[in-house]
Amino acid sequence: MVVGVLRPVVLVPMQLASEATCQKLEHILTHEFLHIKRWDPAINCFQNLMETLLFFHPLVWIVSRKARLEREISCDAEVVKLGIDAHQYANTLTEVAAAALEQRVGGNLSLSVPATSGKTDLRQRVEQLLNRNSKSTSADAFTMSLLAVATSVLLCLMFLPGLLSAQEDDAVYSFEEKVAIVQNLPEDEFAGFVKDEDGKPIAGATVDAWHWSPGDETTTDSDGFFRLKPDRDQPTYRIEVRISKPGYAPYYNHVQPIGLKDFTATLNRSTFIEGVVKDSDGNPVSDTKLVFDQGSKRADGVTIGSVTTLATTDASGKYRAYLAPDDYSVKVQCASGFANASATVKEGESSTLNLELKQGAKFEATVVDSKTGKPVEGLVLFRWQEPKMKAISDKDGKIIIEGLIHGPLEFNVGHTDEPKRGYYLPGNLGRWWSKDAKKEWQRRSVGDNGWQRNFDDLEFEITKEMKPVEIVVEQGVTFSGRVLDPNGKPVAGATVGPAKTGSGNSLTGDTRYSVKTKDDGSYRVVMPAGNKFEYNLIVHDGDYQEWRNWAGGVSETIKTKPGQVVENFDLTLSRGGTIRGFVTNFRKGLKVQAVAADLKSNRYYTPTADVAEDGSFEIKFVRPGETYVQASPFWLYPKDAPEGTSVVVQVKAGEVIEDVALDAVE
Numbered sequence: 001m002v003v004g005v006l007r008p009v010v011l012v013p014m015q016l017a018s019e020a021t022c023q024k025l026e027h028i029l030t031h032e033f034l035h036i037k038r039w040d041p042a043i044n045c046f047q048n049l050m051e052t053l054l055f056f057h058p059l060v061w062i063v064s065r066k067a068r069l070e071r072e073i074s075c076d077a078e079v080v081k082l083g084i085d086a087h088q089y090a091n092t093l094t095e096v097a098a099a100a101l102e103q104r105v106g107g108n109l110s111l112s113v114p115a116t117s118g119k120t121d122l123r124q125r126v127e128q129l130l131n132r133n134s135k136s137t138s139a140d141a142f143t144m145s146l147l148a149v150a151t152s153v154l155l156c157l158m159f160l161p162g163l164l165s166a167q168e169d170d171a172v173y174s175f176e177e178k179v180a181i182v183q184n185l186p187e188d189e190f191a192g193f194v195k196d197e198d199g200k201p202i203a204g205a206t207v208d209a210w211h212w213s214p215g216d217e218t219t220t221d222s223d224g225f226f227r228l229k230p231d232r233d234q235p236t237y238r239i240e241v242r243i244s245k246p247g248y249a250p251y252y253n254h255v256q257p258i259g260l261k262d263f264t265a266t267l268n269r270s271t272f273i274e275g276v277v278k279d280s281d282g283n284p285v286s287d288t289k290l291v292f293d294q295g296s297k298r299a300d301g302v303t304i305g306s307v308t309t310l311a312t313t314d315a316s317g318k319y320r321a322y323l324a325p326d327d328y329s330v331k332v333q334c335a336s337g338f339a340n341a342s343a344t345v346k347e348g349e350s351s352t353l354n355l356e357l358k359q360g361a362k363f364e365a366t367v368v369d370s371k372t373g374k375p376v377e378g379l380v381l382f383r384w385q386e387p388k389m390k391a392i393s394d395k396d397g398k399i400i401i402e403g404l405i406h407g408p409l410e411f412n413v414g415h416t417d418e419p420k421r422g423y424y425l426p427g428n429l430g431r432w433w434s435k436d437a438k439k440e441w442q443r444r445s446v447g448d449n450g451w452q453r454n455f456d457d458l459e460f461e462i463t464k465e466m467k468p469v470e471i472v473v474e475q476g477v478t479f480s481g482r483v484l485d486p487n488g489k490p491v492a493g494a495t496v497g498p499a500k501t502g503s504g505n506s507l508t509g510d511t512r513y514s515v516k517t518k519d520d521g522s523y524r525v526v527m528p529a530g531n532k533f534e535y536n537l538i539v540h541d542g543d544y545q546e547w548r549n550w551a552g553g554v555s556e557t558i559k560t561k562p563g564q565v566v567e568n569f570d571l572t573l574s575r576g577g578t579i580r581g582f583v584t585n586f587r588k589g590l591k592v593q594a595v596a597a598d599l600k601s602n603r604y605y606t607p608t609a610d611v612a613e614d615g616s617f618e619i620k621f622v623r624p625g626e627t628y629v630q631a632s633p634f635w636l637y638p639k640d641a642p643e644g645t646s647v648v649v650q651v652k653a654g655e656v657i658e659d660v661a662l663d664a665v666e
Contacts (some may be wrong), residue, residue: 027084027092029377044068056219073125073634079438088587093125127204131499161249168433178225183261190256191227192263194220194243201225202267205245209256212304212384230258238300240308243267252324254297254304273328273343273355274320277313279336284317285357291331291386292343306385308505315628331405332357338405360403363460364468370431371473371562380424381411381458392416399471408438410459430476430528430562431455436469450532451500455508468507476526483517483539486653490521493548495540496571497602498527501557504599504606504636507535511544511604530560539571540605541621547607551576551621554600576607581660583631586615590631590664594619595638597626598647603636631662 035041047064060099080086133324173181182191194205201224201444209230210218216230216239230239238257244250247442249271273292277285296305311321323345330341330353337357345351367376375397391399413432433444438459446452460469483494497514498507507513513527534557541550550573560566572647579594590611595601601623609619611631619629628638628646635641651657 008605024092027089028081030082030084031075031079034078035071038071038075040075040282043071045650066428069125076125108253128256145441153371172415173225178223181227182263185259185261187259189227190241190258190260190263191225192260192265194224194226194251194265194267195267196248197266197270202248203246205248205267208242208244211240211242211307211516239433240297240299240302240304244300247322249322250309250324251327252294252307254299254307266659268348269322270348270350271325271345272320272322273330273345273353274318274349274350275352275354277315277319277332277339277357279357280359282356284313284315285332285334285336286313286315286317288313288332288334288336290321291327291333292317292323292324293331294324294328303444307440308385330355333360333403333405335403338403340405340407357440358406359464361406361462361464361466363404363409363462363466365393365398365399365403365471367393367399367466367473368472370472371475377426379429379471379473380414380416381589382414382424383410384412384423404462406462406464408459409462410457412457426455426476426526428476428478428526429473429533431474432458432471434460434471436460436471451529452528452529452533453508455528474529475563477523477529477562478526478565479537479569480524480565480567481571482521483523484521484570484572485541486573486575490517491541491550491573492517492519492521493542493607494521494523494573495543496523496525497538497540497605499538499554499600499602500535501536502536502599504595504601504603504638506602506604514544514604517544529562529564530558531562535560536600537569537571538602538605539573539598540602541573544604545608547621550574551607552601552605553623553625554596554598557600570659574623575653577624577653577657577658579622579627579629579649579651579653579660581629581658581662582615582656583611583617583662583664584615585664585666586611586613587664591634592619592662593630593634594622594651595628595630595634596623597628597638599637603634622651624651629660629662631664633665 023275047067049187076089079089114638178193182193185191190207194202194207196202201220201221201222202223203222205216205220205224205226207220207226207228209228212265216228218226218228220226230241236257240254241256242250242252243265245267248267248269251265252266252665273301277288277290279285290311290313292309294309297304297307309321309323311319314420325345325347328343328345330339330343332339332355334357337462338360339355341355343351343353350369365381366381367377368374375393375395377393377395377397379393379399380390381392381399381401389401391401391634393399396454413426413428414426416424417427418425419536419599431452433442434445437443438461441453442456442458442552444452445454454474458471460466479496483491483496485491494517495514496517497511499505500507507527513525515523515525517523535553536557539553541552542548553571553573555569555571558566581592583592591608593606593608595603595606607623609617611617627649628641629649630641630646631637635646638646642665645665647662649657649660
C-alpha cells in the first residue's frame with residue numbers, strides 16, 4: 001500500500017536524476033523518507049478512499065487539501081531542522097514542480113507530484129520555508145489530518161445510503177490532465193468535452209450510453225469534461241450515446257465510436273420546434289407532454305426500438321422542444337384527447353408546429369386463463385417509454401384505457417407481482433396471446449416442432465370504433481432447487497437459465513429467464529411451459545460474461561405443463577477443460593468460443609475468449625464432451641460454419657488441449 005502511494009513521488013527525482021545535483025536529490029529523498037517515518041502514506045491512503053466515496057461533497061475536498069498542505073509544510077520544516085539550507089531547499093521544490101508540470105502537459109500523468117501540483121500550495125510552502133517566524137509544526141499537520149479523517153467519516157455516515165448505490169467517480173483532475181486523458185484515451189473508454197455554440201464548457205450535461213438502460217451514464221464537470229467506460233457485448237461494437245441538458249439541442253449518435261482521442265460535442269440553443277397545443281374547442285392545453293420520436297435505430301449488435309425526447313406545455317399551452325437533427329413523429333396524448341404529426345429537424349434551424357387535439361379512442365380488454373377460461377387479475381399492459389401509460393386487469397379480468405391515439409399501439413406485458421424500475425416482469429405468467437393482436441406471431445402460434453413462443457409484446461390497431469379484445473394467458477412452470485459444484489457443495493452467485501434443446505440457444509433468444517442463486521445455492525425461476533416441446537436447464541458459474549471456477553452444467557430434457565411446479569431440480573457444475581490454439585488471418589476484435597456438440601447449452605453462457613495479437617487463444621471452463629471450437633463470427637449451429645473456422649475436439653475434465661488450429665474468415 002505504501003509503495004503504491006509513494007510511486008508517483010519517487011519517479012520524479014529518478015526522471016531528473018541525470019540533470020539534478022546530489023544536493024537536490026538529497027533534498028527530495030530526505031523529504032520523502034520523512035513522510036514514511038511519520039506514516040503519512042497510510043493517512044493519505046485513507047484520505048484517497050474518503051475522497052473517492054465522498055467526491056460529491058466540497059467540504060471533503062477543502063479539509064483534505066488543507067490536511068495535505070499542512071503535512072507538506074510540516075515535513076518541509078523537519079527537513080530544514082536536519083540542517084538543510086531553507087533557500088536551497090525552496091529552489092529544489094520550485095524546480096521539481098516545474099519539471100512535473102512539463103511532464104503532465106506532455107501527457108505522462110504518472111510523473112505528477114501531488115505535493116507541488118497547485119501553484120497556491122507551492123507558494124505557501126515556499127513562504128513558510130523563508131519565513132523564519134513560521135509556526136507550522138508537526139502538531140498542526142497531525143491535527144489537520146485528524147480533522148480530515150473525522151470530517152470524512154462523519155460525512156460518510158451521513159451519506160451512507162446514497163453511497164451504497166452511487167457510481168464510482170474519477171478523481172479531480174486539472175484541465176491539463178483532462179486534455180491529456182482525452183488525447184491518450186484507452187480504446188474501451190469514451191471521454192471528451194461538451195461545449196456550447198460559443199465554445200464555452202457546459203457543466204451538468206448528461207452523457208448517457210444505451211439511454212434505455214440505467215448504469216452507463218455520467219455528467220460533465222465545470223470544464224465540460226466527461227469520462228465513461230460503457231458496457232459493450234463485443235469489443236468492436238460502437239455505442240449509442242445521447243448528450244443532453246435542458247435548454248440545449250442534444251447530441252445523439254446511435255453508432256458512436258469510442259476510444260476517440262479528441263472528442264468534443266457542441267450543444268446549441270438554435271435547433272428546436274415550438275408551438276401551441278389546443279383542445280378541440282380551441283382552448284390551450286397546459287402541463288401536457290409531447291413525445292418527439294426519432295423511430296427505431298439499428299445500432300451495433302442491437303435494434304433500438306424508439307428514441308424519444310419529451311417537451312411539456314406551459315400554462316398557455318406553449319412548448320419548445322430542443323432536438324437533435326432527424327425526422328420525428330410527434331405525439332400528444334392526455335385526458336383532453338390526442339394529436340399526432342411528423343416533423344423534420346435540421347441543424348441550427350427552428351420551426352413552428354401547432355397541434356389541435358382530437359377525441360381519443362377507448363381500449364377495452366378481458367384477460368382469461370388458457371386452461372380454465374376464468375378471469376385473470378393483475379396482468380399489466382404498459383409502455384416502458386411512457387410511465388403514465390399503464391393499466392392492470394381487475395378481479396373480472398377487465399382492462400380499460402381511454403383517450404388513446406388512433407393507430408397501432410404496442411404494449412409491454414407483465415404482472416403486478418414483479419415491478420422493477422417501472423418495468424413489470426411476467427411473474428407466474430408463462431405466455432400470453434390475443435386473436436385480436438395486430439401481428440400474426442402475437443396470436444396463438446405453435447411451431448412444427450411443438451414450440452410456442454407467445455411471450456413478447458402485444459400490438460393492437462386502435463380505432464374509434466374498435467371492439468373489446470380478449471387476451472389469453474398461460475401459467476408458467478416454476479423450477480426450484482440448488483446449484484452444486486463438482487464436490488457437492490452449494491454455489492452462490494451462479495446463473496440458472498433455460499436452453500432450447502438442440503439449438504444451443506436460450507428459449508427466448510435473450511437472457512430474460514436467467515436467475516442467480518442465493519447464498520445457499522438455491523434458485524427459483526418461472527418460465528414458459530414446453531407442452532409438447534422438451535427443453536432443458538443450464539447452470540453457469542457466474543454472471544453473464546463472467547467465468548469463475550467451474551465449467552457449466554446441463555440438466556436432462558424435461559416435459560412441462562402450464563402451472564407445473566418442479567421442486568428439488570438440482571443442477572451440478574462440471575470440472576472443465578482448457579483449449580489452446582491459434583487462428584490465422586488475425587484481425588482486431590477476433591474471438592473464439594467452445595460450443596458443446598449436444599447443443600443443450602445456452603449461447604449466452606458459452607465459454608468465450610479473445611484472440612491475442614499473435615493469433616493465439618486460450619478458452620477455459622469448457623464443459624467435458626464433444627465440443628466445437630469456433631472463430632468469430634459465430635454460427636448458432638457449428639456445422640454451418642465455413643470450413644476451417646470450426647473444429648471438433650473431445651474435452652475431458654481437467655484436460656488441457658493444445659495446438660487447435662482455426663482459420664478466420666477474412
